Amino acid sequence: MNAKTVRRFRVAGGVSLLLAGVVVALYGSIWVRNLRDLVKANLYAGYEAQLLSANQEIAHPRPDMYPAFGHFNRGYANVMLGRFEEAWEDYENGKKADPKGFGRRSGSNRLAMGFAENGRYTEAKKMFEEALAVSPDERFVLNQYAYLLVHSHSASVRDARRALQLTQRLLSLSDHEADRADWTIHADALALAGRFPEAIEAAKKARSLPATSSNFETEENEKLEEKINTLFPGKGHWPFSIAY
Secondary structure, three states, rough: HHHHHHHHHHHHHHHHHHHHHHHHHHHHHHHHHHHHHHHHHHHHHHHHHHHHHHHHHHOOOOOOOOOHHHHHHHHHHHOOOHHHHHHHHHHHHHHHOOOOOOHHHHHHHHHHHHHOOOOOOHHHHHHHHHHHOOOOOHHHHHHHHHHHHHOOOOOOOHHHHHHHHHHHHHHHHOOOOHHHHHHHHHHHHHHOOOOOHHHHHHHHHHOOOOOOOOOHHHHHHHHHHHHHHHHOOOOOOOHHHHHO
């Protein structure tokens, strides 16, 4: 086999490998897209099932549940299905069925999370405020609302002043000792407000507390170290790595 023939085989082999790579990439892309569509369809079906279940709760309320729960549950399902006007209507009906606000705390918080996940930040903020109006010392609501106000990609949503109000209240609650998550979100709120020395001290306090999970201790410590040494002093970019 002469040199010219060898070169031809090499060129043909290279072209074959290139074409094979294109085919693999094409089918891989189709497979990923189909998998994504399948997951989306399953989620959609799940929320549709939740909608039907909520309709039953409204039509035949259980004696051990607040009557409003069916409306709030249907509202959340409607949010996740993108039916935002119907979700608001469900929430208002839930409020009417729950004048003392027993179920509104969890109902409004779930809707707030749903609106945030769907990029409906104005509605999410309003729902978080509704939840706090009923239960101003609810730790989870304080933390999640502050998180939205600090870490949102949207500048119109970020609000350092309100976030600090929430985190300061979170740290002042007497029914629990503030943990690493509480101090971390407080540090982020301080940094958003440009109060970097205080943010660094809050992050150091968070670092001194036990990790929220032993499985993520190393990752959490690395993120806190990055904030203390790079981000909070204003040397780097604001940490939008996690956001709604």
